[in-house]
Amino acid sequence: MNKSELIASAADAAGMSKSDMNTALDAIVSTITDAVASGEKVSVTDFGNFDHRDNKARKGRNPQTGEEIDIAASKTPRFKAAKKFKDAVNS
Incomplete structure (x- = not known):
């Protein structure tokens, strides 16, 4: 399922127009992205948690060429699924 299929399905389920659902989805994704980028954890009940993991600087x-390089410290986004979501996928 791609973004347009997700929007169409969610719009039908919520009784909204596709345009309104697209705006809502973009706002939700943007809000989650901004929160995780600023170091916050975002919890969506019965779905999962969005946060980030800090990766230390290291040599690589x-x-x-085999040349040694420095790899800068970075943040990796992470999603951990909730039990209810995992159970729904596995049933």
């Missing part, structure tokens, strides 16, 4: 190797 260029696979083509």
Whole structure:
């Protein structure tokens, strides 16, 4: 399912227009992205949690030349599914 299919399905389920659902989905994704980027954890009951993991700076190797390189510290976004969501997927 891609974004347009998701919007169409959710709009039908909620009785909204596709345009309104697209605006709502974009607002939700933007809000979650901004919150996680600023270090907050976002919890959606019965769905899951969005947060980030801090990766430390480290040394690595260029696979083509074998030269040692510095890899900068970074944040990796993470999603952990809630039990109810996992159970629904596995049933």
